[in-house]
Amino acid sequence: AGARPLQFPIPANVYAETVVSVKHYTDRLFSFRITRPQSLRFRSGEFVMIGLPNAEKPVFRAYSIASPAWDDELEFFSIKVPDGPLTSQLQKIEIGDTVIMRQKSTGTLVVDALTPAKRLFMISTGTGIAPFASLLRDPDTYEKFEQVVLTHTCRDNAELTYGQELVAELENDPLIGELTGGRVTLYNSTTRESSERMGRITALIGSGKFYADLGIDKLDPETDRIMICGSMHMLRDVKELAESLGFEEGSLHHPASFVVERAFVG
Template identity: 50%
Template structure:
């Protein structure tokens, strides 16, 4: 346990539990993921987010919304985060080590869930940067492969080292006891890197325009079909606005938990 965890033990509140950090993985100089203990009472749907945080300098919990990157059945909770040198929370969070404590909100929520979409055949998961996190939850949930014939993860980043979980995704989650058989035939992963040489370098809008995102299933339509295609968006505001406008123009409607549609975004993150 690190010194600061020993010096300042956290206390649970009515809305927050205190959990232990189990592991930390630094992907590069500005991206890391970590796992924490999961309270027995904590229930969530794959794709939801929750508030997590540390004690702020003012003696009050400093919290931010983070998508859970682990599936709903997992015994541990996993999160993916950027490192911001002067970020109020991430400047501290990036220093956590195994054995440290963090705050975890008691009530996960969100719209990046299968229930907010109408039934369909193909599911496209478009993410930039840490917007991959909810997709890692969703694609490790067996239920999604019952709902969709094909699941396409498109992850756009600036640098090759930003492609978190690339090995697991390239290998179609091989070794995952619950989904490896489904993922082997139904999961398609398209990484793209915009600022370094890589085999795919277009932004998401370019990959939609040139048909790259449809390459995994040449027998299916090589364009969006609002009757059978469903889309989730998470990441940069620019990507979400551009893609949502494109989908709106092709007859897609945005869904929510109360009123499922053909595509969803996380309103809590985009404002």
């Protein structure tokens, strides 16, 4: 595929990187990988601001990096919003195109914001799975936690594919396959299309079906840590649930038992 010419010069102080692959999952979701700037350092789970060089003042949006900190490419998982200022254009990128990126990464979904524990629960909806795709491929996650449970709830089955492929590939990964063996559990549900398991994660945990399905003990701040990523409403409800179970929100300055971050929405 030929690179399309840039319409505008690259702004100062941003990285300009090349698209190396694009994968469309549904008419609402796609993932892509770009080259990684040599000087970029980030913690697995963090986000960066990305944009396209298609205007004098390009639109930047927060994107969680879905690849781990050791990877020599950067992966992102994105929604497509038909009239979204960035995603309406971003969804059209092809191999060889340029994506621009601000130079600083940040974010709260990092293992250092949690105190050590036995089990780590990653609760996600939609594109909120992206930071967990990074953390699940980082050896540090397995150094700190014995068991990892990833929940991913989407509207329909096709939207679950990205996470299912991610977890299936973990076992075959030459770098971390040995670490992850038998320690990662994927828990899927859909809310708008029938599937093997239906319902919002808040309802599934609330009713106890979540624990029964997995055959595990209830969430307990003594043994467990929780990371949450999804839409604003989802964050509010899952955070409320976590707090009702005695979990306390942490940060890098004050590590505790759960952390929260809003997924990119448009």
